[in-house]
Amino acid sequence: MTPRDTPVLESTRLRLRPSVAADVEALHPAYTDTEMMRWWSHPAHSSIEQTRADLASRGPGWRRWMITLKDEDRAVGFVAAGEKRQGNVSEIGYLLRREYWGSGIAAEAVACVIDQVFAEGQRRVFADTDPDNAASRRLLERLGFQLEGVLRGEWETHIGVRDTTLYGLLREEWHGGA
Numbered sequence: 001m002t003p004r005d006t007p008v009l010e011s012t013r014l015r016l017r018p019s020v021a022a023d024v025e026a027l028h029p030a031y032t033d034t035e036m037m038r039w040w041s042h043p044a045h046s047s048i049e050q051t052r053a054d055l056a057s058r059g060p061g062w063r064r065w066m067i068t069l070k071d072e073d074r075a076v077g078f079v080a081a082g083e084k085r086q087g088n089v090s091e092i093g094y095l096l097r098r099e100y101w102g103s104g105i106a107a108e109a110v111a112c113v114i115d116q117v118f119a120e121g122q123r124r125v126f127a128d129t130d131p132d133n134a135a136s137r138r139l140l141e142r143l144g145f146q147l148e149g150v151l152r153g154e155w156e157t158h159i160g161v162r163d164t165t166l167y168g169l170l171r172e173e174w175h176g177g178a
Contacts, residue, residue, distance in 0.1 A: 006063045009112040014105065016065035016079065016112055023066050024052045026075040030097045039133040043158040061086075067096065067109045076100050079113045081125075089124045090117045107139055111176065114143070118171045126168040130155075140167040144175060 009016040028051045030036055037044040045051050058064065061083035066075040077096035084091050092113060096106045114125055127145060129136045141147075145167035154164040 006065060007116070009065060009116055010070070011108050011112050013070060014108055014112065015068050015070050015073075016109060017068060017073075019055060019064060019066050019075075019078075023075040023078075024048060024055055027051065027055065027078070027095070027097070030077070030095055033098055036095070036098060038159060039130040039136065041155060041157050065109070065113060067105065076105065077109065079109050081113055081117050083122075084126075087121055089126065090122050092117075092125050092127050101135070107142060110139065110143060114169070114174060115176060118174055123171050124168060126166060128164050128166055131163050131165045137165065137167070143169070144173055145169045146173075 006018040031045040031051045034044045064078050064080040067077040079094045082091045148166045148168045151164045153161050155162045
């Protein structure tokens with residue numbers, strides 16, 4: 001899995017595609033939302049240049065799918081997957097604009113990406129989330145992820161030193177959706 005191999009994925013309501021320049025403006029409101037960014041490793045952005053740099057950056061082995069509604073090609077969030085052990089294990093992360101919270105879009109988009117990484121041969125997907133991020137934890141549990149552990153004092157963030165909860169999902173446990 002390489003960053004250039006980001007195929008377009010589709011679900012009932014969504015089209016997930018590689019990033020385009022217009023995604024910076026579409027997602028900037030999410031990156032400036034202090035409540036949304038509370039659980040991220042960095043604070044809310046104060047400039048569009050920060051959002052542009054964030055969306056342009058990608059660690060080795062990471063891919064990012066922009067979440068769009070099928071009837072409009074404007075990014076409402078993204079799902080990212082990073083291969084942690086070549087051919088075996090991927091980490092997953094996601095962001096969704098606030099006005100789409102509670103709509104099931106995040107679960108539908110994450111499920112699409114999980115389908116993709118398992119179809120590519122990955123045996124395990126995991127997610128790392130703040131213990132106090134109840135909405136993210138509920139999403140992972142609804143998708144079948146199992147809580148595997150808590151790492152105490154794992155991250156130093158803009159809100160202080162934070163624990164992390166690790167959730168994992170094995171390919172044979174995946175039942176294909178929310």
